[in-house]
Amino acid sequence: MHINTESVPDRLHPTLKLFLSADIVGSTALKQPFDLDKPDDADSFRLWSSTIKNFYVEMTKAFLREQWDQRKVDVAKALYLDDREAASAKHLLGPPPVIWKTIGDEIIFTKDLTDDLQIWIVLEAWLAATTRVRNSLRTLGVGRGAVLDLKSTAWLAGFPVRNHTVYGPSTGEDSSRAGNVDYIGPAIDIGFRLCQLSTAQRFHLSVDVVYFLSSTTAFSSYDDGLRRYLLARPGRVEEQFGTIQVYFGGTEYLRGVMGGTHYPKFWLDVHHSDSLEKTERDLVKPPQMHSDWAALKIYCEKFYEDRKKFLFKPFINGKSFSASTIHGNYQRFFDQVVGRMDFR
Secondary structure, eight states: OOOOOTTOOGGGSOEEEEEEEEEEESHHHHHOOOOTTOTTOOHHHHHHHHHHHHHHHHHHIIIIIIIIHHHHHHHHHHTTOOHHHHHHGGGGTOSOOEEEEEETTEEEEEEEEOSTTHHHHHHHHHHHHHHHHHHHHHHHHHHTTOOOEEEEEEEEEEETTTSEEEEOOOOSSOTTSTTSEEEESHHHHHHHHHHHHOOSSEEEEOHHHHHHHHHSOOGGGOOSHHHHHHHHSSSOHHHHTTTOOEEEEEEEEOTTSGGGOEEEEEEEEOOOTTOHHHHHHHHSOOOEEEOOHHHHHHHHHHHHHHTTTTOOOOOOTTOHHHHTTSOTTHHHHHHHHHHTSOOO
Protein backbone atom coordinates (compact mmCIF):
# COMPACT_ATOMS: atom_id res chain seq x y z
CA MET A 1 0.00 0.00 0.00
CA HIS A 2 1.17 3.52 -0.79
CA ILE A 3 -0.30 6.76 0.56
CA ASN A 4 -1.40 9.14 -2.19
CA THR A 5 0.16 12.58 -1.62
CA GLU A 6 -0.74 14.24 -4.92
CA SER A 7 -1.14 18.03 -4.56
CA VAL A 8 0.01 17.84 -0.93
CA PRO A 9 2.97 20.06 0.12
CA ASP A 10 6.15 18.15 0.93
CA ARG A 11 6.07 19.24 4.56
CA LEU A 12 2.74 17.42 5.01
CA HIS A 13 3.78 14.14 3.39
CA PRO A 14 3.72 11.10 5.69
CA THR A 15 7.05 11.17 7.53
CA LEU A 16 8.63 8.86 10.08
CA LYS A 17 11.05 10.60 12.43
CA LEU A 18 13.54 8.96 14.77
CA PHE A 19 14.15 10.93 17.98
CA LEU A 20 17.36 10.49 19.98
CA SER A 21 17.83 12.04 23.42
CA ALA A 22 21.11 12.40 25.30
CA ASP A 23 20.97 13.64 28.89
CA ILE A 24 23.77 14.26 31.39
CA VAL A 25 23.58 12.09 34.52
CA GLY A 26 24.97 13.67 37.69
CA SER A 27 24.81 17.30 36.63
CA THR A 28 22.38 18.21 39.43
CA ALA A 29 25.01 17.52 42.07
CA LEU A 30 27.46 19.67 40.13
CA LYS A 31 25.03 22.62 40.21
CA GLN A 32 24.23 22.55 43.93
CA PRO A 33 27.25 24.27 45.60
CA PHE A 34 26.50 27.98 46.01
CA ASP A 35 27.82 30.11 48.87
CA LEU A 36 26.40 33.64 49.21
CA ASP A 37 29.19 34.41 51.69
CA LYS A 38 31.67 34.11 48.83
CA PRO A 39 30.42 36.48 46.11
CA ASP A 40 33.77 36.51 44.35
CA ASP A 41 33.81 32.74 43.99
CA ALA A 42 31.94 32.03 40.77
CA ASP A 43 33.75 28.77 40.06
CA SER A 44 30.75 26.60 40.87
CA PHE A 45 28.57 28.45 38.36
CA ARG A 46 31.23 28.36 35.69
CA LEU A 47 31.82 24.66 36.25
CA TRP A 48 28.30 23.42 35.65
CA SER A 49 27.34 25.98 32.99
CA SER A 50 30.46 25.29 30.95
CA THR A 51 29.95 21.55 31.39
CA ILE A 52 26.47 21.74 29.85
CA LYS A 53 27.54 24.07 27.04
CA ASN A 54 30.48 21.83 26.20
CA PHE A 55 28.17 18.81 26.29
CA TYR A 56 25.95 20.34 23.60
CA VAL A 57 28.98 21.06 21.45
CA GLU A 58 30.65 17.68 21.97
CA MET A 59 27.47 15.66 21.42
CA THR A 60 26.76 17.53 18.19
CA LYS A 61 30.33 17.13 17.01
CA ALA A 62 30.52 13.43 17.87
CA PHE A 63 27.18 12.48 16.33
CA LEU A 64 26.87 14.77 13.32
CA ARG A 65 30.42 15.76 12.41
CA GLU A 66 32.27 12.57 13.25
CA GLN A 67 29.98 9.54 13.21
CA TRP A 68 27.36 10.58 10.66
CA ASP A 69 29.86 12.08 8.23
CA GLN A 70 31.91 8.90 8.56
CA ARG A 71 28.87 6.79 7.60
CA LYS A 72 28.59 8.74 4.35
CA VAL A 73 32.22 7.96 3.59
CA ASP A 74 31.76 4.31 4.55
CA VAL A 75 28.77 3.89 2.24
CA ALA A 76 30.70 5.37 -0.68
CA LYS A 77 33.69 3.09 -0.04
CA ALA A 78 31.58 -0.04 0.42
CA LEU A 79 29.79 0.60 -2.87
CA TYR A 80 33.01 1.57 -4.70
CA LEU A 81 31.72 5.01 -5.61
CA ASP A 82 33.91 7.83 -6.87
CA ASP A 83 33.54 11.36 -5.48
CA ARG A 84 30.84 12.38 -7.96
CA GLU A 85 28.84 9.20 -7.40
CA ALA A 86 29.28 9.46 -3.63
CA ALA A 87 27.62 12.87 -3.67
CA SER A 88 24.65 11.48 -5.58
CA ALA A 89 24.43 8.49 -3.23
CA LYS A 90 23.62 10.62 -0.18
CA HIS A 91 19.97 9.73 -0.72
CA LEU A 92 20.80 6.27 0.62
CA LEU A 93 21.22 7.73 4.09
CA GLY A 94 18.51 10.35 3.65
CA PRO A 95 18.52 13.77 5.34
CA PRO A 96 21.15 14.11 8.08
CA PRO A 97 20.10 14.16 11.74
CA VAL A 98 19.44 17.64 13.12
CA ILE A 99 19.13 19.13 16.59
CA TRP A 100 15.49 19.46 17.58
CA LYS A 101 15.93 21.18 20.93
CA THR A 102 17.93 21.44 24.13
CA ILE A 103 16.19 21.20 27.50
CA GLY A 104 18.42 21.96 30.47
CA ASP A 105 21.19 19.37 30.29
CA GLU A 106 19.43 17.30 27.60
CA ILE A 107 19.87 17.53 23.83
CA ILE A 108 17.47 15.88 21.39
CA PHE A 109 18.18 15.08 17.75
CA THR A 110 15.73 13.98 15.09
CA LYS A 111 16.27 12.13 11.81
CA ASP A 112 13.78 11.66 8.98
CA LEU A 113 13.90 7.99 7.97
CA THR A 114 13.58 7.53 4.21
CA ASP A 115 14.69 3.90 3.99
CA ASP A 116 13.79 0.88 6.11
CA LEU A 117 17.43 0.10 6.90
CA GLN A 118 18.57 3.59 7.93
CA ILE A 119 17.53 3.02 11.53
CA TRP A 120 20.36 0.50 11.99
CA ILE A 121 22.99 2.89 10.69
CA VAL A 122 21.68 5.82 12.74
CA LEU A 123 21.67 3.79 15.97
CA GLU A 124 25.16 2.49 15.25
CA ALA A 125 26.42 6.07 14.79
CA TRP A 126 24.56 7.19 17.93
CA LEU A 127 26.04 4.43 20.09
CA ALA A 128 29.55 5.29 18.93
CA ALA A 129 28.99 9.02 19.54
CA THR A 130 27.48 8.61 23.01
CA THR A 131 30.26 6.22 24.03
CA ARG A 132 32.88 8.86 23.21
CA VAL A 133 30.98 11.68 24.93
CA ARG A 134 30.20 9.70 28.08
CA ASN A 135 33.87 8.77 28.43
CA SER A 136 34.71 12.47 28.24
CA LEU A 137 32.04 13.27 30.84
CA ARG A 138 33.39 10.66 33.23
CA THR A 139 36.90 12.06 32.92
CA LEU A 140 35.61 15.61 33.36
CA GLY A 141 33.59 14.60 36.42
CA VAL A 142 36.61 13.10 38.14
CA GLY A 143 38.49 16.36 37.69
CA ARG A 144 35.60 18.36 39.15
CA GLY A 145 34.69 16.13 42.04
CA ALA A 146 31.49 14.80 40.47
CA VAL A 147 30.26 11.55 38.94
CA LEU A 148 29.08 12.45 35.44
CA ASP A 149 27.66 10.12 32.82
CA LEU A 150 25.14 10.08 30.00
CA LYS A 151 21.80 8.40 29.38
CA SER A 152 19.96 7.92 26.08
CA THR A 153 16.48 7.26 24.77
CA ALA A 154 15.17 6.57 21.25
CA TRP A 155 11.65 6.66 19.88
CA LEU A 156 9.77 6.99 16.59
CA ALA A 157 6.91 9.30 15.66
CA GLY A 158 4.89 9.32 12.45
CA PHE A 159 3.52 12.56 10.96
CA PRO A 160 1.07 14.16 10.21
CA VAL A 161 -1.56 11.67 11.46
CA ARG A 162 -1.61 11.41 15.30
CA ASN A 163 1.52 13.56 15.66
CA HIS A 164 1.91 17.07 14.31
CA THR A 165 4.60 19.61 13.45
CA VAL A 166 4.12 23.08 14.91
CA TYR A 167 5.99 25.97 13.31
CA GLY A 168 6.97 29.01 15.33
CA PRO A 169 6.29 32.62 14.33
CA SER A 170 7.85 33.45 10.99
CA THR A 171 10.70 35.97 11.01
CA GLY A 172 10.72 36.45 7.27
CA GLU A 173 12.91 33.40 6.72
CA ASP A 174 11.98 29.74 6.36
CA SER A 175 9.65 29.10 9.28
CA SER A 176 10.49 25.39 9.21
CA ARG A 177 14.20 25.87 9.90
CA ALA A 178 15.82 24.08 12.84
CA GLY A 179 15.09 25.72 16.17
CA ASN A 180 11.75 27.09 15.00
CA VAL A 181 9.88 23.79 14.96
CA ASP A 182 8.13 21.83 17.67
CA TYR A 183 6.60 18.36 17.57
CA ILE A 184 3.52 17.35 19.51
CA GLY A 185 1.48 14.17 19.79
CA PRO A 186 1.14 10.89 21.68
CA ALA A 187 4.40 9.43 20.32
CA ILE A 188 6.28 12.48 21.61
CA ASP A 189 4.64 12.06 25.02
CA ILE A 190 5.70 8.41 25.10
CA GLY A 191 9.26 9.38 24.20
CA PHE A 192 9.57 11.84 27.07
CA ARG A 193 8.09 9.31 29.50
CA LEU A 194 10.69 6.76 28.39
CA CYS A 195 13.42 9.36 28.95
CA GLN A 196 12.47 9.28 32.63
CA LEU A 197 13.09 5.51 32.71
CA SER A 198 16.49 5.62 31.01
CA THR A 199 19.70 5.37 33.04
CA ALA A 200 23.39 5.40 32.24
CA GLN A 201 23.10 1.63 31.82
CA ARG A 202 19.71 1.37 30.13
CA PHE A 203 19.23 3.02 26.75
CA HIS A 204 15.44 2.79 26.47
CA LEU A 205 13.75 2.17 23.12
CA SER A 206 10.11 2.67 22.24
CA VAL A 207 8.12 -0.32 21.04
CA ASP A 208 8.09 1.32 17.59
CA VAL A 209 11.90 1.28 17.44
CA VAL A 210 12.05 -2.37 18.50
CA TYR A 211 9.35 -3.27 15.98
CA PHE A 212 11.20 -1.52 13.17
CA LEU A 213 14.50 -3.18 14.09
CA SER A 214 12.94 -6.63 14.41
CA SER A 215 11.19 -6.23 11.05
CA THR A 216 14.30 -5.27 9.08
CA THR A 217 16.94 -7.74 10.27
CA ALA A 218 16.85 -9.75 7.03
CA PHE A 219 19.24 -7.40 5.20
CA SER A 220 19.63 -9.83 2.30
CA SER A 221 15.97 -9.33 1.34
CA TYR A 222 16.58 -5.67 0.45
CA ASP A 223 17.77 -4.98 -3.06
CA ASP A 224 19.20 -1.52 -2.68
CA GLY A 225 22.39 0.36 -1.88
CA LEU A 226 22.04 0.23 1.90
CA ARG A 227 21.65 -3.53 1.79
CA ARG A 228 24.85 -3.81 -0.24
CA TYR A 229 26.59 -1.47 2.21
CA LEU A 230 25.51 -3.52 5.22
CA LEU A 231 26.51 -6.81 3.61
CA ALA A 232 29.86 -5.41 2.46
CA ARG A 233 30.98 -4.62 6.00
CA PRO A 234 33.61 -6.88 7.62
CA GLY A 235 32.32 -9.91 9.51
CA ARG A 236 29.03 -11.71 9.41
CA VAL A 237 25.89 -9.60 9.29
CA GLU A 238 24.66 -10.92 12.64
CA GLU A 239 27.95 -9.81 14.23
CA GLN A 240 28.04 -6.32 12.72
CA PHE A 241 25.35 -5.00 15.04
CA GLY A 242 26.17 -7.17 18.02
CA THR A 243 25.92 -4.19 20.36
CA ILE A 244 22.24 -3.83 19.48
CA GLN A 245 20.90 -6.53 21.80
CA VAL A 246 17.51 -5.74 23.23
CA TYR A 247 16.54 -6.38 26.86
CA PHE A 248 12.95 -6.69 28.01
CA GLY A 249 12.02 -5.65 31.55
CA GLY A 250 8.29 -6.24 31.58
CA THR A 251 5.77 -3.41 31.38
CA GLU A 252 5.17 -0.23 33.33
CA TYR A 253 2.51 2.44 33.69
CA LEU A 254 3.57 5.65 31.95
CA ARG A 255 1.66 8.62 33.30
CA GLY A 256 -0.95 9.90 30.86
CA VAL A 257 0.04 7.45 28.11
CA MET A 258 -2.38 5.12 26.31
CA GLY A 259 -5.27 5.53 28.69
CA GLY A 260 -3.40 4.18 31.69
CA THR A 261 -2.47 0.83 30.14
CA HIS A 262 1.05 -0.49 30.67
CA TYR A 263 3.86 0.03 28.17
CA PRO A 264 6.75 -2.40 27.45
CA LYS A 265 10.23 -1.56 28.74
CA PHE A 266 12.85 -2.31 26.09
CA TRP A 267 16.43 -1.16 26.37
CA LEU A 268 19.99 -1.67 25.22
CA ASP A 269 22.60 -2.38 27.88
CA VAL A 270 25.23 0.34 27.47
CA HIS A 271 26.95 0.14 30.86
CA HIS A 272 30.68 0.53 31.38
CA SER A 273 32.33 -2.78 32.19
CA ASP A 274 33.57 -1.32 35.51
CA SER A 275 30.36 0.52 36.43
CA LEU A 276 28.56 0.18 39.75
CA GLU A 277 25.33 -0.61 37.88
CA LYS A 278 26.95 -3.63 36.26
CA THR A 279 28.14 -4.88 39.65
CA GLU A 280 24.66 -4.37 41.10
CA ARG A 281 23.10 -6.23 38.19
CA ASP A 282 25.41 -9.18 38.83
CA LEU A 283 23.95 -9.46 42.35
CA VAL A 284 20.41 -10.08 41.13
CA LYS A 285 18.77 -12.09 38.42
CA PRO A 286 19.37 -10.14 35.19
CA PRO A 287 16.47 -9.14 32.92
CA GLN A 288 15.80 -11.20 29.84
CA MET A 289 17.94 -10.41 26.82
CA HIS A 290 16.27 -11.12 23.49
CA SER A 291 18.52 -11.79 20.53
CA ASP A 292 15.58 -13.53 18.86
CA TRP A 293 14.32 -10.78 16.60
CA ALA A 294 11.46 -12.94 15.35
CA ALA A 295 10.10 -13.27 18.90
CA LEU A 296 10.43 -9.52 19.43
CA LYS A 297 8.50 -8.83 16.24
CA ILE A 298 5.71 -11.20 17.28
CA TYR A 299 5.46 -9.44 20.65
CA CYS A 300 5.34 -5.98 19.07
CA GLU A 301 2.68 -7.03 16.56
CA LYS A 302 0.58 -8.46 19.38
CA PHE A 303 1.05 -5.22 21.33
CA TYR A 304 -0.16 -3.14 18.38
CA GLU A 305 -3.17 -5.41 18.00
CA ASP A 306 -4.02 -5.20 21.69
CA ARG A 307 -3.52 -1.40 21.86
CA LYS A 308 -5.03 -0.52 18.48
CA LYS A 309 -7.16 2.21 20.02
CA PHE A 310 -4.00 4.12 20.90
CA LEU A 311 -1.35 3.42 18.27
CA PHE A 312 -0.58 1.70 14.97
CA LYS A 313 2.50 0.27 13.27
CA PRO A 314 5.08 2.81 12.06
CA PHE A 315 5.91 2.95 8.37
CA ILE A 316 7.94 4.77 5.71
CA ASN A 317 5.70 5.62 2.79
CA GLY A 318 6.63 3.78 -0.40
CA LYS A 319 9.20 1.41 1.14
CA SER A 320 9.24 -2.38 0.90
CA PHE A 321 8.75 -3.55 4.50
CA SER A 322 6.63 -0.56 5.39
CA ALA A 323 4.14 -1.10 2.56
CA SER A 324 2.62 -4.07 4.35
CA THR A 325 2.25 -2.25 7.67
CA ILE A 326 0.08 0.69 6.59
CA HIS A 327 -3.39 0.49 8.10
CA GLY A 328 -6.18 0.37 5.54
CA ASN A 329 -7.83 3.49 6.97
CA TYR A 330 -4.67 5.61 7.09
CA GLN A 331 -5.36 7.28 3.74
CA ARG A 332 -8.77 8.49 4.98
CA PHE A 333 -7.27 9.92 8.17
CA PHE A 334 -4.42 11.50 6.19
CA ASP A 335 -6.84 13.18 3.77
CA GLN A 336 -8.87 14.55 6.68
CA VAL A 337 -5.79 15.92 8.47
CA VAL A 338 -4.41 17.52 5.31
CA GLY A 339 -7.83 18.93 4.47
CA ARG A 340 -7.82 20.88 7.74
CA MET A 341 -4.35 22.32 7.16
CA ASP A 342 -3.71 25.85 5.91
CA PHE A 343 -1.17 25.55 3.05
CA ARG A 344 -0.51 29.28 2.86
